[in-house]
Amino acid sequence: MTRCLAVAVALLLSACAHTGLREDGQLRGTGDLGVVIERATGRVAIVDTTAKAVLARVDGLGDLSHASVVFARDGRYAYVFGRDGGLTKVDLLLARIDKRVMQAGNSIGGAISQDGRLVVAQNYVPGGIKVFDSITLELLSEVPAQSKVVGLVDLPGQRFAYALFDKGEIWVSDLSDPRAPKTQKFPAGSQPYDGLVTPDGRHYMAGLFGEDGIALLDTWRPEQGAKKILEHYGKGQEKLPVFKMPHLRGWAVAGGKAYLPAIGRHEVLLVDTATWKEAGRVKVKGQPVFVMARPDGRQVWVNFAFPDNGWVQVIDTLSGQIVQTLQPGKAILHMEFTPRGEHVWLSARDDNLVSIYDTQSFARLATLPADSPSGIFFTSRAARTGF
Amino acid sequence: MFNGKLALALMVAGTVHAADPDAARQGELVRLVRQDCGSCHGMRLTGGLGLPLTAEALRDKPFDGLVATVIYGRPGTAMPPWKSIISENDAEWIVRRLMQGFPEETR
Numbered sequence: 001m002t003r004c005l006a007v008a009v010a011l012l013l014s015a016c017a018h019t020g021l022r023e024d025g026q027l028r029g030t031g032d033l034g035v036v037i038e039r040a041t042g043r044v045a046i047v048d049t050t051a052k053a054v055l056a057r058v059d060g061l062g063d064l065s066h067a068s069v070v071f072a073r074d075g076r077y078a079y080v081f082g083r084d085g086g087l088t089k090v091d092l093l094l095a096r097i098d099k100r101v102m103q104a105g106n107s108i109g110g111a112i113s114q115d116g117r118l119v120v121a122q123n124y125v126p127g128g129i130k131v132f133d134s135i136t137l138e139l140l141s142e143v144p145a146q147s148k149v150v151g152l153v154d155l156p157g158q159r160f161a162y163a164l165f166d167k168g169e170i171w172v173s174d175l176s177d178p179r180a181p182k183t184q185k186f187p188a189g190s191q192p193y194d195g196l197v198t199p200d201g202r203h204y205m206a207g208l209f210g211e212d213g214i215a216l217l218d219t220w221r222p223e224q225g226a227k228k229i230l231e232h233y234g235k236g237q238e239k240l241p242v243f244k245m246p247h248l249r250g251w252a253v254a255g256g257k258a259y260l261p262a263i264g265r266h267e268v269l270l271v272d273t274a275t276w277k278e279a280g281r282v283k284v285k286g287q288p289v290f291v292m293a294r295p296d297g298r299q300v301w302v303n304f305a306f307p308d309n310g311w312v313q314v315i316d317t318l319s320g321q322i323v324q325t326l327q328p329g330k331a332i333l334h335m336e337f338t339p340r341g342e343h344v345w346l347s348a349r350d351d352n353l354v355s356i357y358d359t360q361s362f363a364r365l366a367t368l369p370a371d372s373p374s375g376i377f378f379t380s381r382a383a384r385t386g387f
Numbered sequence: 388m389f390n391g392k393l394a395l396a397l398m399v400a401g402t403v404h405a406a407d408p409d410a411a412r413q414g415e416l417v418r419l420v421r422q423d424c425g426s427c428h429g430m431r432l433t434g435g436l437g438l439p440l441t442a443e444a445l446r447d448k449p450f451d452g453l454v455a456t457v458i459y460g461r462p463g464t465a466m467p468p469w470k471s472i473i474s475e476n477d478a479e480w481i482v483r484r485l486m487q488g489f490p491e492e493t494r
Contacts, residue, residue: 063433
């Protein structure tokens with residue numbers, strides 16, 4: 001019986017181009033898979049982090065000049081949010097598009113609910129969020145905002161937090177009834193540009209562009225409202241021109257400290273997560289874009305905005321010092337750690353390469369060709385709040 | 388100050404303007420606009436955190452104002468000054484090309 005089923009599955013899978021079977025004919029799991037966005041060609045590469053290889057490519061995802069990805073909790077489906085408002089559900093095992101909808105005119109990303117049943121898109125045009133059934137991509141409801149929405153994250157309890165760039169607010173929508181969202185609104189500060197949630201799903205932070213500081217909301221005690229932390233960290237100094245907004249998702253918390261990009265400065269800011277007071281600064285090579293902790297929290301990796309985007313630096317969280325400065329390629333846009341952090345994958349857009357480094361020895365282990373690669377996303381995100 | 392309308396007229400008439408950056412620099416500028424301006428304005432220039440920069444979106448905008456925005460940025464918004472990266476001449480070429488419909492990168 002089991003054998004019949006396996007044969008049937010094998011026949012089904014062999015009927016089309018797929019990745020569901022390994023080269024030895026055995027069924028594949030999804031825990032070591034991921035996708036790399038090929039931004040210029042509207043395509044994703046399905047990758048295997050064990051084999052360090054591209055398994056297949058899936059075309060037809062539209063404008064991926066800015067794209068983000070969340071995963072179904074079974075690790076089989078990647079939901080890709082494109083710049084043009086396209087939401088595409090990619091089947092990693094059949095290496096094909098399962099469903100695709102055009103859900104907005106201009107979009108920036110999305111999130112998936114705690115129970116995996118809802119996929120939520122955050123949009124610029126028209127501003128607001130839209131709620132979809134994660135299986136069918138049927139539209140269930142929306143929360144219009146009259147503002148560009150940034151920093152959407154999932155929270156426990158079928159809630160989602162996000163920030164409104166044009167309104168300076170943080171909103172929390174409860175989607176317990178996905179067809180009837182209930183939304184709470186909190187003043188946050190001037191021009192929030194992105195947001196993140198702590199790994200426990202409790203504290204939501206929105207980075208502010210229009211003023212120095214970060215808005216912090218304790219979602220266990222929302223009645224207290226959002227407060228400002230790291231206020232005036234620039235002490236009135238003029239900011240450098242910001243050629244690319246930092247990204248806060250994929251944030252770094254390690255050893256009781258949060259590591260955050262300073263906007264318009266060549267600094268990473270440290271915050272004590274018990275008191276939410278500044279706990280130091282690390283001078284770095286350029287304006288940070290991604291500041292990401294290795295999963296064990298021992299290292300924090302930083303990449304930079306144009307024109308310093310050929311560099312990557314590594315901070316040792318025990319000493320607070322930079323322990324490594326790398327030049328992995330031209331225009332390093334993103335970094336992603338393997339699930340337990342022994343390797344990191346880096347995309348070098350202008351070299352058309354993804355490089356894989358050992359995070360202990362800093363040796364380059366492999367390079368994979370990719371067409372203008374940007375975001376790299378592994379299925380281990382499926383199990384993490386805020387990813 | 389460079390006369391934008393005249394330049395546009397000359398471009399339309401098929402005349403290469405004397406002040407155009409050379410071909411190599413034009414290639415760099417196309418890449419810069421698509422990839423780096425594209426961080427906010429979208430690689431297809433259809434907008435993002437920044438406004439759309441398509442020919443249609445810019446049709447009624449004053450040329451000199453757009454050049455000034457590129458060079459000096461727009462205080463109070465996320466638009467940074469690009470003067471450390473590109474010259475005024477480069478900015479004029481970029482704005483002219485944006486208003487005509489921006490070239491694709493040659494890959």
